[in-house]
Amino acid sequence: MRRAYSLEPAQLETYFSSWEEKWLTSEKDINNPKIPRSFVMDVGTLLYTDQRELDLAKAAAIRRAKTKASADRRAAKRKAQADLIGS
Incomplete structure (x- = not known):
């Protein structure tokens, strides 16, 4: 905190x-x-x-990167599941 x-x-x-x-x-x-x-x-x-020091711009950039990484993981999981079903 x-x-x-x-x-x-x-x-x-x-x-x-x-x-x-x-x-x-x-x-x-x-x-x-x-x-x-x-x-x-x-x-x-x-x-x-x-x-x-509290750098809100840096904190926002970290949050955006984590959100993108999470979205990328979800997309990769969906693709892997679709590939399994399609095989």
Whole structure:
């Protein structure tokens, strides 16, 4: 863990209100709603840091590479399964 932030419910009220309104109008649950990291870092209280530099661009590049590698593995598995069925 690199950072930990704390936010009070009142600080998140805009998100809660938006999600509640969305639920009331659509009557569907919101699956895995997101709160932007930038909002948390700007508004939240920093509780913990590992004191290392936080390079969000580098972190995003690593996430993209891992996502692509995972997608490549899934595609290779599908191809291998299709080859087995076709043989």
